[in-house]
Amino acid sequence: MAFLNYNKDEKLEFNYKRACGLWLIVVAVIISVATLTGGKQIINMPVFSIGYVISFFSINMNKKVLNRLSNCSSNHAMHKLHLAYLPHHQT
Numbered sequence: 001m002a003f004l005n006y007n008k009d010e011k012l013e014f015n016y017k018r019a020c021g022l023w024l025i026v027v028a029v030i031i032s033v034a035t036l037t038g039g040k041q042i043i044n045m046p047v048f049s050i051g052y053v054i055s056f057f058s059i060n061m062n063k064k065v066l067n068r069l070s071n072c073s074s075n076h077a078m079h080k081l082h083l084a085y086l087p088h089h090q091t
Contacts, residue, residue, distance in 0.1 A: 018069035019059055026055040 030051035031043070038044040059065055 023059040
């Protein structure tokens, strides 16, 4: 897998599903609020932009939230599944 710069011994990192789901719900609420306050602009961009950035950093970059919403770290079966779905390089 040299063409992918993939190292078999490297520990794999995955997004936290629950944290991503929570973030998407918060973004949906932010879009709703920005739409309601948008007036002629259809969506209020300052409300959306500020809400988007705050929600991203407060949920996806906050270790306390990520650890609280995580189930567990990836196991051997998940690692094998990940390897099975990587495209194979044919020479």
